[in-house]
Amino acid sequence: MALIIAIILGVIAVAAVVILVIVSNMKKNERIKYLTAAGNTLREDFLNYSLQNHSGETADIRVPRTSKMMIYLKANSKGKKVQLVFDPEREVNIGRDKFSSNIYINDPTVSQKHCCIYSVDDRVFLRDLYSANGTYVKRGLHRYHIVEGESIELNTKDTLIIGSNEFKVTLFYYDMAAM
Numbered sequence: 001m002a003l004i005i006a007i008i009l010g011v012i013a014v015a016a017v018v019i020l021v022i023v024s025n026m027k028k029n030e031r032i033k034y035l036t037a038a039g040n041t042l043r044e045d046f047l048n049y050s051l052q053n054h055s056g057e058t059a060d061i062r063v064p065r066t067s068k069m070m071i072y073l074k075a076n077s078k079g080k081k082v083q084l085v086f087d088p089e090r091e092v093n094i095g096r097d098k099f100s101s102n103i104y105i106n107d108p109t110v111s112q113k114h115c116c117i118y119s120v121d122d123r124v125f126l127r128d129l130y131s132a133n134g135t136y137v138k139r140g141l142h143r144y145h146i147v148e149g150e151s152i153e154l155n156t157k158d159t160l161i162i163g164s165n166e167f168k169v170t171l172f173y174y175d176m177a178a179m
Contacts, residue, residue: 067173069122073103073160074168088119094162095129107163109133114162115146117154124171126160127151136161 068087075082084103086092094103095114105114111131118125126146128135134147138159146152154160160167 067175069119069124070172070174071117071124072170072172075165086117088117088124092117105163105165107165110163124154125151126154
């Protein structure tokens with residue numbers, strides 16, 4: 001009987017290790033995807049900046065920082081995974097207005113200009129833009145209702161609740177030398 005219990009415990013231990021390896025690889029692949037997206041976003045921004053401000057003249061290139069704060073938002077919307085990477089230095093507008101929103105949400109409980117994400121000194125904030133229903137930030141067991149122009153600093157693992165949509169927040173530094 002003791003041998004059977006030992007075998008069963010051994011099988012359970014092996015299964016647990018296999019599950020941990022699979023989950024670890026999934027997270028690693030997701031991290032690679034958002035780091036690649038961040039690099040592409042920053043390269044495109046730099047190219048646009050160079051073309052707009054320095055076409056035909058010697059570029060006055062600023063020395064880049066070694067790393068840059070970026071934001072990764074992940075959601076399941078109507079059974080479809082949505083993954084977005086943004087530079088919070090360029091204000092990210094969220095709302096129901098297709099033309100002025102970086103993140104367009106087609107939901108009647110979301111205002112035309114609902115909220116925005118921005119950064120100050122590598123700290124990332126969410127500001128409600130006087131939306132009709134406010135914006136919620138879920139952090140651990142706490143749920144904060146942000147209304148009437150109020151702001152809240154965002155942290156990794158926060159969940160933004162905008163209308164019926166939930167976005168999981170990951171803040172990360174992108175190594176500019178990797179560009």
